[in-house]
Amino acid sequence: MRRSTIIWFLIATCVGVALFLLKYEVQNKEDQLAALHRGILADQEAIHVLEAEWSYLNRPDRLEALVRRHLKLVPLEERRLGALEALPMRMPDFEADDTTIRITEEQLIAANLPPLPQMRPRHGAPRASGGIMAVRSAPILQQQAPAGPRVSAAVMTVGMGVQ
Amino acid sequence: MNPISRSVKIDGVAKQAIEIGRNRLLVAGCLIALGFAAVGGRVIELSALRDHNEPNVASSSGTTLTTGRADILDRNGMLLATSLRTPSLYGDPKEILDADRAAQRLVTVLTDLNPAEVAAQLKTERRFVWLKRTLTPTEQFEVNNLGIPGLHFQDEWRRVYPQGPLTAHAIGYTNVDGMGLAGLEQAFDDVLRSGRDPLRLSLDLRVQHIVREELARQIISFEGIGGTGVVLDVDSGETIAMVSLPDFDPNGSGDIPDEAEFNRASLGVYEMGSTFKIFNTAMALEEGTTTLTGGYDATNPIKISRFTINDDHPKARWLSTPEIFMYSSNIGSVKMAMDAGTEAQKTFMGRIGFLGKLPLELPERGRPLWPGTWREINTMTIAFGHGISVSPMHLASGVATVVNGGIKQPITLLRTDAPGPGERVISEQTSHDMRRLMRLVVLGGTGRKSAAEGYLIGGKTGTAEKPGGRGGYKKKSLISSFVAAFPMNAPRYVVLIMVDEPKGQKHSHGYASGGWVAAPAVKRIVERAAPLLGVAAVDENAPEIRRELMIEVPSRGGKRNATF
Numbered sequence: 001m002r003r004s005t006i007i008w009f010l011i012a013t014c015v016g017v018a019l020f021l022l023k024y025e026v027q028n029k030e031d032q033l034a035a036l037h038r039g040i041l042a043d044q045e046a047i048h049v050l051e052a053e054w055s056y057l058n059r060p061d062r063l064e065a066l067v068r069r070h071l072k073l074v075p076l077e078e079r080r081l082g083a084l085e086a087l088p089m090r091m092p093d094f095e096a097d098d099t100t101i102r103i104t105e106e107q108l109i110a111a112n113l114p115p116l117p118q119m120r121p122r123h124g125a126p127r128a129s130g131g132i133m134a135v136r137s138a139p140i141l142q143q144q145a146p147a148g149p150r151v152s153a154a155v156m157t158v159g160m161g162v163q
Numbered sequence: 164m165n166p167i168s169r170s171v172k173i174d175g176v177a178k179q180a181i182e183i184g185r186n187r188l189l190v191a192g193c194l195i196a197l198g199f200a201a202v203g204g205r206v207i208e209l210s211a212l213r214d215h216n217e218p219n220v221a222s223s224s225g226t227t228l229t230t231g232r233a234d235i236l237d238r239n240g241m242l243l244a245t246s247l248r249t250p251s252l253y254g255d256p257k258e259i260l261d262a263d264r265a266a267q268r269l270v271t272v273l274t275d276l277n278p279a280e281v282a283a284q285l286k287t288e289r290r291f292v293w294l295k296r297t298l299t300p301t302e303q304f305e306v307n308n309l310g311i312p313g314l315h316f317q318d319e320w321r322r323v324y325p326q327g328p329l330t331a332h333a334i335g336y337t338n339v340d341g342m343g344l345a346g347l348e349q350a351f352d353d354v355l356r357s358g359r360d361p362l363r364l365s366l367d368l369r370v371q372h373i374v375r376e377e378l379a380r381q382i383i384s385f386e387g388i389g390g391t392g393v394v395l396d397v398d399s400g401e402t403i404a405m406v407s408l409p410d411f412d413p414n415g416s417g418d419i420p421d422e423a424e425f426n427r428a429s430l431g432v433y434e435m436g437s438t439f440k441i442f443n444t445a446m447a448l449e450e451g452t453t454t455l456t457g458g459y460d461a462t463n464p465i466k467i468s469r470f471t472i473n474d475d476h477p478k479a480r481w482l483s484t485p486e487i488f489m490y491s492s493n494i495g496s497v498k499m500a501m502d503a504g505t506e507a508q509k510t511f512m513g514r515i516g517f518l519g520k521l522p523l524e525l526p527e528r529g530r531p532l533w534p535g536t537w538r539e540i541n542t543m544t545i546a547f548g549h550g551i552s553v554s555p556m557h558l559a560s561g562v563a564t565v566v567n568g569g570i571k572q573p574i575t576l577l578r579t580d581a582p583g584p585g586e587r588v589i590s591e592q593t594s595h596d597m598r599r600l601m602r603l604v605v606l607g608g609t610g611r612k613s614a615a616e617g618y619l620i621g622g623k624t625g626t627a628e629k630p631g632g633r634g635g636y637k638k639k640s641l642i643s644s645f646v647a648a649f650p651m652n653a654p655r656y657v658v659l660i661m662v663d664e665p666k667g668q669k670h671s672h673g674y675a676s677g678g679w680v681a682a683p684a685v686k687r688i689v690e691r692a693a694p695l696l697g698v699a700a701v702d703e704n705a706p707e708i709r710r711e712l713m714i715e716v717p718s719r720g721g722k723r724n725a726t727f
Contacts, residue, residue, distance in 0.1 A: 044228040045248065055242035055325035060372030076694050079616075 258313030336413035365401035385665035400572030436627025439548030458483035489608035500546035613682035617700030622647030624677035645681035
């Protein structure tokens with residue numbers, strides 16, 4: 001009888017202590033949670049303010065003034081745009097033979113490109129190797145290559161498309 | 164002791180009393196046992212059996228920011244209106260020690276306050292007086308630095324418009340308590356208050372800016388008193404840009420002048436002039452009383468009662484329907500309308516939506532003005548856009564209907580991803596004819612200054628005299644407009660520019676007509692905005708485009724051919 005009383009007393013004490021500790025643990029967690037919630041709210045409000053500021057800084061008239069001051073961009077002109085189909089056919093392999101590649105004026109007009117600066121005709125120039133061919137066609141390639149990225153960059157920036 | 168003598172035998176009254184006590188004890192014990200069993204059962208049920216009802220994660224309620232009023236975004240998600248938390252300063256007169264001294268010191272920081280007024284407020288018997296609403300963080304810091312007891316701050320949500328005056332007329336503004344007073348802020352007041360999801364508009368900020376800039380340039384250059392610019396999506400009825408100048412900054416706390424607050428695009432109604440020939444011609448073609456190969460004699464002015472209807476650019480000969488439209492002949496248009504008849508005109512104007520308010524979300528919508536009794540003289544003047552007043556948004560919406568294949572879409576300021584089926588007003592064929600006629604105006608008629616290379620603009624100019632005092636018209640007060648659509652082979656957008664009271668300038672040789680004032684602005688707007696709107700420039704001389712927009716301009720009687 002006495003032994004069981006002691007055991008019950010011990011159990012009750014242990015449970016009491018455990019409950020006490022658990023309660024404080026839960027209270028701590030609650031505090032932590034509340035602090036996290038406060039932090040999240042504060043961050044959300046900060047983001048909210050920053051969004052407003054972002055919109056304010058992205059005013060089209062301000063962007064336009066900045067572009068005008070700092071960048072060498074001009075509004076896109078219609079003649080700078082071309083369709084992929086309008087480009088001339090791809091050059092055949094120069095190493096294969098000495099096929100003469102000529103971009104005709106008609107093709108240039110079709111591709112919406114300004115006419116090439118004409119090379120002065122040189123008589124008696126070596127025409128055997130493909131190297132000359134490459135030199136001959138180089139201006140065209142250089143003319144076309146940057147057209148793509150430059151045009152798209154202009155579209156994006158001139159359009160003030162900052163989102 | 165004798166065992167028998169030890170057992171006490173109780174009889175009679177005593178025995179009865181003990182029996183009763185025992186029974187009561189038993190009943191009470193049972194009840195208590197039941198109670199404990201119930202509590203134990205409930206404990207087991209809650210802790211062991213019902214635990215799935217407890218959420219496994221902490222609730223996230225209270226972790227979303229509520230500003231009390233939802234944001235407004237443009238179609239690309241750019242913030243147009245939002246609410247920010249700002250401190251407001253109030254005083255508690257009971258806590259103030261020396262009101263005069265406190266007021267004197269306070270105005271050294273908040274310079275826009277009046278020291279006498281502040282002192283008077285701080286001497287009242289109340290416990291709460293507003294001193295200044297919505298302070299900046301710097302002002303709050305400085306007020307705190309003064310260390311005056313009895314001054315306190317209270318956080319309030321303040322409506323902020325980061326884009327300033329750019330979308331002022333569409334969005335409107337709220338009062339200091341966050342109540343919508345104009346524009347969409349007023350129309351969607353309940354939605355914005357209760358909802359957390361932002362309101363997404365159909366406006367495109369970039370196009371809005373381009374329209375505003377080009378419109379302002381024309382108003383300044385022609386010394387106009389105001390103007391409006393509208394860009395509509397032809398198929399969905401979405402408003403891409405809506406500008407009315409002069410405008411105002413909705414962030415400003417001061418009073419907005421009436422002139423600036425007036426929304427010319429949707430609230431103002433004007434006699435639009437020749438741009439109405441679009442609807443007059445469409446009606447005549449739809450009725451079948453006029454064909455593209457037909458025409459009318461425009462040699463002599465029409466005289467009716469005390470009025471004379473004449474042409475601005477008289478050709479004084481027979482004109483075909485395309486020529487009447489191209490040269491904007493009043494005489495030809497009047498004859499066209501008379502052939503179709505008064506009833507047909509009135510029905511057509513009603514179906515295209517010119518006899519009622521627009522289905523736009525704004526509270527500021529103008530009611531069109533039209534003759535109560537629609538007489539013959541009204542039919543005549545309405546043929547060239549006088550005698551009926553509609554808002555510029557009406558006009559743009561009507562043009563969208565005419566060019567998009569004949570389907571009327573209700574115009575909207577909200578982004579719509581799936582527009583409704585709409586309502587057919589004119590046939591596909593009439594719409595195609597009108598597209599070709601409008602293209603003709605830009606190629607060889609009054610709208611040549613709007614020809615943006617590659618974008619196939621088609622449109623119609625309008626130069627209307629404003630009504631003067633006694634039923635007459637003021638020769639010098641004009642409404643010059645140009646309404647266009649592009650690209651004309653498959654229209655995507657309608658652009659309308661209207662300038663109020665432009666004056667003829669040296670650089671325009673004294674002209675202030677729609678072709679001189681509004682058409683160049685439309686050209687620049689299309690050139691700048693088309694790449695943003697995803698409209699690619701095309702080769703105007705491509706055979707399929709020429710075939711699509713080709714139109715024959717007949718002539719008669721050995722007169723010269725129309726050349727352009």
